[in-house]
Amino acid sequence: MLNSNRNKKNPKLGIGCFHHIRSLGCPQIGPLPKFVTNLNPISKRKEFVKSIVASTNTSNSTNGSRFYITFTGFPFPLGPFLNRSTTRTEAVKNCVWLFEQEQALGFSSVSTNIRMTVIKLKSGGLWVHAPIAPTKECIELVKELGAPVEHIILPTFAYEHKIFIGPFSRKFPKAKVWVAPRQWSWPVNLPLEFFGIFRAKTLKDEDLTTPWADEIEQKVLSSPEVGIGPYVEVAFYHKRSRTLLVTDAVIFVPRQPPECISKESLLSSAKNGLAVRILSKGKEVPDEPVIDNKMNLQKGWERMVLQILFLGPSNLLEPTASFAQMSQKLIVSPIVKTLVFSKVPEKVRDWIDRITTDWAFKRIIPAHFAAPINANRSDLLTAFGFLDDLLDEQYVTQPSLSLLFTSIMGKAASYFPPDDMKTLSSLDQFLVSVGAVKKTVSGRKKSK
Numbered sequence: 001m002l003n004s005n006r007n008k009k010n011p012k013l014g015i016g017c018f019h020h021i022r023s024l025g026c027p028q029i030g031p032l033p034k035f036v037t038n039l040n041p042i043s044k045r046k047e048f049v050k051s052i053v054a055s056t057n058t059s060n061s062t063n064g065s066r067f068y069i070t071f072t073g074f075p076f077p078l079g080p081f082l083n084r085s086t087t088r089t090e091a092v093k094n095c096v097w098l099f100e101q102e103q104a105l106g107f108s109s110v111s112t113n114i115r116m117t118v119i120k121l122k123s124g125g126l127w128v129h130a131p132i133a134p135t136k137e138c139i140e141l142v143k144e145l146g147a148p149v150e151h152i153i154l155p156t157f158a159y160e161h162k163i164f165i166g167p168f169s170r171k172f173p174k175a176k177v178w179v180a181p182r183q184w185s186w187p188v189n190l191p192l193e194f195f196g197i198f199r200a201k202t203l204k205d206e207d208l209t210t211p212w213a214d215e216i217e218q219k220v221l222s223s224p225e226v227g228i229g230p231y232v233e234v235a236f237y238h239k240r241s242r243t244l245l246v247t248d249a250v251i252f253v254p255r256q257p258p259e260c261i262s263k264e265s266l267l268s269s270a271k272n273g274l275a276v277r278i279l280s281k282g283k284e285v286p287d288e289p290v291i292d293n294k295m296n297l298q299k300g301w302e303r304m305v306l307q308i309l310f311l312g313p314s315n316l317l318e319p320t321a322s323f324a325q326m327s328q329k330l331i332v333s334p335i336v337k338t339l340v341f342s343k344v345p346e347k348v349r350d351w352i353d354r355i356t357t358d359w360a361f362k363r364i365i366p367a368h369f370a371a372p373i374n375a376n377r378s379d380l381l382t383a384f385g386f387l388d389d390l391l392d393e394q395y396v397t398q399p400s401l402s403l404l405f406t407s408i409m410g411k412a413a414s415y416f417p418p419d420d421m422k423t424l425s426s427l428d429q430f431l432v433s434v435g436a437v438k439k440t441v442s443g444r445k446k447s448k
Helices: 018-024 042-056 136-143 159-171 263-270 274-278 294-310 320-326 334-339 345-358 377-383 385-389 401-413 418-433
Strands: 086-092 096-105 111-120 126-129 149-154 176-179 216-223 231-238 243-245 363-365
Touching (some): 096 136, 149 159, 159 176, 231 345, 263 294, 294 418, 334 418, 345 385
Parallel strands (some): 243 363
Antiparallel strands (some): 096 111, 216 231
16 A cells, blocks of 8 residues: 655644656756846746745745745746745654655646655764755754765766756765766757766766665766766665665655645635646636635645646646646656657666565655655556566566566556546657657657
């Protein structure tokens, strides 16, 4: 039975996606340290002002501990632009901690959470996975753990994680920086130094020479065949806690929104704006003020999730049915499945098989949505059951009853509402037509 647990470490902390589309090649422009340049179109200036007001109108923001200038590049600027609340939870007692901040898509009302995981090594030092914005509050929460930061890890090429590792590492200059291979940026492939990342070492597949090799193992998925840029993700296994760490490989959408997502963002998403009207299928859309109550907060979260997973879901006016199909289970995000993993099923299958063969994990910590997730090897294989339909006969073996059950359940777990998938499927076809992603690869059946 899958579930998500959150053991509170500091309950007094205040309340503070679309991120997958970057796998096709989004601009990666880091936060501006001294100034903000207003690049938003005039038509969106009103929405920009609302975003700024919302980001500065959070509890405890007056002390400046949550101030952080974030303005990444067109077409996917990442908010909040000036203010980020950080929450900390203890996933494994005296061993693993989760740090989370809200992450919004530019001027929209769509937000999710972005997660940094910190592990205490036997040396007494800290191993930091996928750093988040180094606000004063965030850094203080790290220092409260009472141990030096020894290693800082960038486990992916994705720009929503890359933009923070440089500023974060400067807060801990004695720490060593490690990055996933094949780092790149689009439209210009800029060096790591452009993002403030200096003297970084490259993470290697199953490397036994890392300083943490006897405690944390690693496996690299590196696939240049996806399109104009590669998809790269490094999975880690912390032996002591039996924890699998991934970035975007799988997610678990919780019924309730993460604590770090602000009430202002949720209520803004609950409003019947332009996106709701476009996707209402001709139904009458009421134009009424949104009251601050539990029902509207939940509606806002459900709408956020569907837009993050499908880009253009079939019906934002009544999101509950689709949300119910996508939540409370371990899944591969529809975007990652459609635009990335379905293009290179051989490599993904090899990566997942190596993970499930070598690592006896009992929990998974991804970089977004809920964590930690109580899940084991069978659960991960189930989430990736869709790969069986994409591989040639040479990959089909005579499975045991348990694997056969896993395969059947995997197809059920990877089922996505067809109406919600229409926009994403159309985007996939368009990207294939312009050469941004591949149509077929070795080991994949041709589309019917």
